[in-house]
Amino acid sequence: MDRNQITKWLKAPAKMANKYSLHAIYFCTGCGIIEVPPVITARWDAERFGVIPVATPRQANLFLITGYVSVKTLRAIIRTYEQMYEPKYTVGFGSCPINGGMYWDSYNTIKHLDKYIPIDGWIAGCMPRPEAIFIAVTHLWTLIDKEMANGYIRYRENYNSYRRNQELALGKLDWPPLFPVSDEPQGNEQ
Amino acid sequence: MNKSLTEKLESTFKDIRIAISEDSRIALTAESDNVLAVLRFLKDAGFNHLALLSAVDWIEDDCFELCFILTSYMQNDDEVTGRQSLHIILKAKIPRKEPQFKTATGIFSNAEPYEREIHELFGIKFEGHKRLIPLLLEREYEIPPFRKDFDTRKYVQEVFDKIPSVENKDK
Amino acid sequence: MVVKIIQIILSPILALVVGVFFLGLARKIMARIHWRYGPPLIQPVIDMVKLFCQKSVSHGFMFDLGLILSLAGSIVVVLFLPLGGIAPLSGSGGLLVILYIMLFAPLGMALSGGQGANPNISIGISRKLILSLGYEVPLLLVLLAVMTRYKTISIVEVVSAQQSTAWSFISFPLFLSGLSYFLIFPAILGIRPFDTASAPQEISSGPMVEYGGKYLALATIEHAFILFISIALFVNLFLGGAANPVIFFVKMLAVFVLGLYINAVFPRFRIEQAVKYLWKWPTLLAFLGLIINLAMRS
Numbered sequence: 001m002d003r004n005q006i007t008k009w010l011k012a013p014a015k016m017a018n019k020y021s022l023h024a025i026y027f028c029t030g031c032g033i034i035e036v037p038p039v040i041t042a043r044w045d046a047e048r049f050g051v052i053p054v055a056t057p058r059q060a061n062l063f064l065i066t067g068y069v070s071v072k073t074l075r076a077i078i079r080t081y082e083q084m085y086e087p088k089y090t091v092g093f094g095s096c097p098i099n100g101g102m103y104w105d106s107y108n109t110i111k112h113l114d115k116y117i118p119i120d121g122w123i124a125g126c127m128p129r130p131e132a133i134f135i136a137v138t139h140l141w142t143l144i145d146k147e148m149a150n151g152y153i154r155y156r157e158n159y160n161s162y163r164r165n166q167e168l169a170l171g172k173l174d175w176p177p178l179f180p181v182s183d184e185p186q187g188n189e190q
Numbered sequence: 191m192n193k194s195l196t197e198k199l200e201s202t203f204k205d206i207r208i209a210i211s212e213d214s215r216i217a218l219t220a221e222s223d224n225v226l227a228v229l230r231f232l233k234d235a236g237f238n239h240l241a242l243l244s245a246v247d248w249i250e251d252d253c254f255e256l257c258f259i260l261t262s263y264m265q266n267d268d269e270v271t272g273r274q275s276l277h278i279i280l281k282a283k284i285p286r287k288e289p290q291f292k293t294a295t296g297i298f299s300n301a302e303p304y305e306r307e308i309h310e311l312f313g314i315k316f317e318g319h320k321r322l323i324p325l326l327l328e329r330e331y332e333i334p335p336f337r338k339d340f341d342t343r344k345y346v347q348e349v350f351d352k353i354p355s356v357e358n359k360d361k
Numbered sequence: 362m363v364v365k366i367i368q369i370i371l372s373p374i375l376a377l378v379v380g381v382f383f384l385g386l387a388r389k390i391m392a393r394i395h396w397r398y399g400p401p402l403i404q405p406v407i408d409m410v411k412l413f414c415q416k417s418v419s420h421g422f423m424f425d426l427g428l429i430l431s432l433a434g435s436i437v438v439v440l441f442l443p444l445g446g447i448a449p450l451s452g453s454g455g456l457l458v459i460l461y462i463m464l465f466a467p468l469g470m471a472l473s474g475g476q477g478a479n480p481n482i483s484i485g486i487s488r489k490l491i492l493s494l495g496y497e498v499p500l501l502l503v504l505l506a507v508m509t510r511y512k513t514i515s516i517v518e519v520v521s522a523q524q525s526t527a528w529s530f531i532s533f534p535l536f537l538s539g540l541s542y543f544l545i546f547p548a549i550l551g552i553r554p555f556d557t558a559s560a561p562q563e564i565s566s567g568p569m570v571e572y573g574g575k576y577l578a579l580a581t582i583e584h585a586f587i588l589f590i591s592i593a594l595f596v597n598l599f600l601g602g603a604a605n606p607v608i609f610f611v612k613m614l615a616v617f618v619l620g621l622y623i624n625a626v627f628p629r630f631r632i633e634q635a636v637k638y639l640w641k642w643p644t645l646l647a648f649l650g651l652i653i654n655l656a657m658r659s
Contacts, residue, residue, distance in 0.1 A: 003401070017411035021404070045397035047388070050404060055561035058573035061411070071328045085415045085573045105342045107335045108327060111350050114357075154357065161356045168353050171329070 001049075001141075018061070018087060019050075019141045025060035026053035027080055030067020032094040032127050039130045049137055057083040062140075064133075065119075068096035070109050074116060075170055081117050082178045086152045089144075091136055092122045101126060115165045118151035118158075195235065203228060215277045222256075222282045222291065229258065229280070229297045237262045237278060243294065243304035245312050249338040253283045254314060256291065290315040311336040368449040369440060373586075375447070376439040376593075379610060380585025381405050383592075383617055390618065394625045405585075409578045417574025420477045427473025428572075428579050434465025435586035441516070442593050445606030448517050455515040456504055459594065466587055467493050470568045470580075477571035485567020488632050489558035495639035496548040499541050502647035506538040507598050509654045520602030530599040534657055537650035539599040544643040546616075547623055548635065549591045551584075554627040555635055592616050 002008055002016075009016050028036075039046045040053055054060050057080045065077060081090065092113055095101035100111035113119060120143060123136045143149035155162060159179045167173055196208050199218070206228065207219040220228050237260040246255045258280040284291055293316040294301040305316045306325040313334035316322060333340045385402040392399025419425055440450045441459050467489045474482035507529065511519050523529055530539040548555040559567040572580050592613045596602065600616070603609035630638065 013410055014414040017407050017414060021408045021411040023408075042395045042397040045392070045399070047392060047400050048398050050400055050407065055565040056570045056573075058571055059566070059569070059577055060573075061415075072326075075328075085417050087415070105346050107331070107340070107342055107345050108329075111346065112355065115353050115355055118356075158356050161354070165353050165356065169350075 001138075015144060015147075019144050021050045022062040022089070022137065022140070023054045023060050024051055024062040024064055025057050025080065025084070026055060027057075027063070027076075029065050029073060029077060030069065030094070030096065032066030035093075035127050035130050035133070036064070036066065039133050044130045044134070046133070046137075049134070051137060057081075058085065060084050061088055063088065063090045064093050065090060065097050065113060066093040067127075068094075068101060068103050068109050069113055071170060074110055074166075078117060078166060079175060082175075088152050089120045089140060089149050090117060090151055091140065092119045093133070093136075094128060095124055095126050098122050098124065110169055116162065116169060118154045118162075120149045120151045198235070199228075199231070202231060215279065218278060218280045220280060220282050222284050225256075225258075225280065225282045226292055226294065226297065229260075229294060232260055232278060232280075233297055237276075239263050240294070240298035240301055240304075241277075243301050243308070245308050245314060245336075247286075247312065247336065247338045248283075249286075251283075252286045254286055254289050254312065255281050255283045256308075256314075257281050258294070284314070289313065290317060292316065293318040295319060310334065313337070365449060368447050372444060372447055372449050373436045373439050375444060375606070376586060376589045377582065379613070380589040381409075381582075383588050384581070384585055386617070387621055387624075390621050391625055394622075405581065409581060412573075412578035412581075413575055415574035417576060420571060423476040424473050424571075425576075427469045427471070427475070428576055428583070429469075430472060431466045431469025432579055432583050432586070434462050434469060435583055435590060437465075438462050438590050439586060439593075442590065443517050443520055443597060443602060444593060445603045445609035447606065451515060451517040455513075455517075456508060457514055459516075460501065460504060463590065464493065464497075466583065474568045474571075479570050481564045481566075481570045482568050484564050485558055485560075485570070488564075489568065491632055492548060492555060492558055492635060492639075495636040496545045498640060499545050499643040499647040500549070502644065502651050503538045503542045504598075506535060506647065506651040506654045509651065509658055510535055512658075516597050516602075520597055523601040524604065528599065528601040534650060534653045535599070537646045537653070541643040541646040541650065542595060542599060544646070545639055546591070546595065546620060547627075548639060550588060550620060552620060552624040554623075554630045557629055557632050557635060560629060588617075589613075592620075 003020050036053075038044055040051070046052070051062070057063075061084070063077075063081060063084065069077065081088070092098060096103060096109070097113035097119070100106075100109065103109045104111060110116065121136060121139060123132050125132055140149060156179055159177070160181055163173075163177055163181055196210070196216070199206055199208060203220065203224055205221050205224065209217040209219075211217070218228065239261045240258060241261050242257070242259040244257050244259075246257065248255060260278045260280065261276070289312070291314060293305060295305070296318070302319070302321065303325055305319055306322060308314050309316060309319075309322050310324045310327055311334055327335075331340070331345075335342075382402070384405040385400070388404060389399040389402055438459055441455065441462075442448075443451060467486070471486045471490065474486050507519060508514050510529075511522050513519065513522075519529075526532070529535040547553065551558060557563075559569060564570075569577065569580055593609075595616060596609065596612045600612050603612060
């Protein structure tokens with residue numbers, strides 16, 4: 001952890017500040033949220049690293065998508081993700097956002113979350129231990145250093161495809177597009 | 191207590207079959223026309239808590255079976271304490287083609303969300319229900335998902351796997 | 362003249378530094394009370410650097426203006442408070458001006474919250490203003506008692522009177538007022554048990570629910586100033602002020618740490634419980650203090 005190296009702060013303050021002040025939105029997406037309260041309270045203290053939970057997406061930096069994502073939850077996740085301010089990072093937590101996990105043949109959950117919102121990193125496990133959250137945070141620091149944690153930039157660039165996928169999964173979306181969408185014919189109509 | 195209840199039931203309703211297991215659980219099987227009358231009778235006899243309303247899909251027998259589980263809330267009366275650990279499960283079969291049933295919300299008003307759930311997941315219509323809109327699901331399915339002839343793997347392959355990935359590199 | 366200008370520029374900067382230090386200290390001490398380590402002491406600075414680097418979206422002109430208004434009000438109040446030997450605008454009104462301008466903070470936030478279209482903001486603002494109504498009554502009685510006892514409305518004269526005799530907090534007729542001020546002190550700071558205005562679990566941080574990016578950074582700075590003002594007022598009026606800034610900040614630290622211990626232990630009051638409490642014993646004590654002061658004066 002290079003939080004106390006002053007020269008790095010003077011050279012790139014935005015990068016260092018984004019690393020050491022990750023405010024996670026406390027949106028309990030699925031069953032994996034049960035591993036988060038021990039992380040943010042006295043057992044494994046995450047506030048040492050600058051990670052605290054906040055109550056509103058406007059103040060948040062980091063979105064931890066814990067557990068399986070049903071179709072109804074995907075709607076809420078997309079709305080929350082679009083309200084966060086850039087730069088923002090998402091981490092898929094558990095094996096269900098990766099490839100469906102335990103619910104791989106369910107009629108109501110989505111199987112690959114990165115078809116709908118961009119994900120910067122995954123944590124495998126069902127559920128991952130709280131120590132895995134810390135490993136994820138340190139990996140995220142490395143990615144931010146190398147400027148590879150650019151999920152929000154990919155969202156802006158490929159917004160057409162993401163929005164088309166979201167409409168395929170959710171039907172009609174009742175919020176306007178976040179970035180201007182070009183009119184092109186959709187493939188794969190239901 | 192059990193004896194008097196079973197005698198009353200047998201005397202009031204015909205076509206009712208009673209099975210008592212050892213730990214004070216009574217299983218009643220009734221015809222689908224009688225079910226509401228039996229529910230009203232049991233509620234008046236003190237079983238005022240509808241704990242669960244669920245359905246089973248017997249695809250080989252070509253019928254659905256609705257199951258009502260009733261218990262009684264604890265009362266301070268001494269002579270009814272014997273009833274506290276008594277569960278009654280009431281089963282009724284309905285045909286599988288265009289299934290429908292009368293609603294139990296007139297007797298137990300907390301049957302409303304259970305009936306909504308059964309309607310969206312099994313496709314059983316409940317006449318007289320005021321608000322039969324979906325409770326949990328968001329999409330429309332041709333075959334209701336909890337029926338045994340709904341192929342989940344095929345549905346996932348057709349709907350979710352066909353959505354294209356946005357970036358070609360895998361993580 | 363030049364000294365005065367330097368003091369006018371230096372005093373809000375000093376207040377900001379001390380306020381931000383108190384914010385970091387609060388998180389550290391709360392963490393240690395919870396038996397865990399905490400963030401480093403400069404964590405609020407790291408948060409603010411990150412927040413200034415975020416791209417935020419404005420909800421309109423009033424949204425920006427309200428926040429700047431409340432921040433401006435707090436900076437002006439700092440100019441009227443003596444911090445140890447530094448007292449820029451000391452001769453102009455003192456306590457009455459402070460009592461008036463201290464209300465700019467919640468009113469500014471209410472103004473900005475009117476344009477953020479979120480019902481949580483309205484609930485938070487209504488709670489904050491009702492809480493202000495709750496603590497303004499005993500606060501006014503306390504300040505009237507202090508003004509009656511020392512026969513002045515200038516805080517600098519109050520401080521110098523205390524330094525020649527004794528602290529107000531331990532002198533007889535003002536002891537009741539000091540106790541009353543200490544009882545309403547958490548309500549002025551907005552810490553538990555009175556942090557119902559910005560309850561994260563209930564109303565998603567109340568008025569700050571739509572603040573992100575630079576707005577949240579300004580709101581944090583505002584919070585630092587409010588912290589500073591309330592504690593400095595208490596130290597000046599009841600704990601004797603100080604002759605130089607260092608002892609002044611030591612006294613402020615002691616009061617702040619005591620407030621943090623209260624914050625760590627208590628749950629949160631509902632708003633009607635809070636107002637019922639604030640209008641009962643603290644008001645009674647302040648009223649008694651005022652009556653006794655008036656009786657002893659004549």
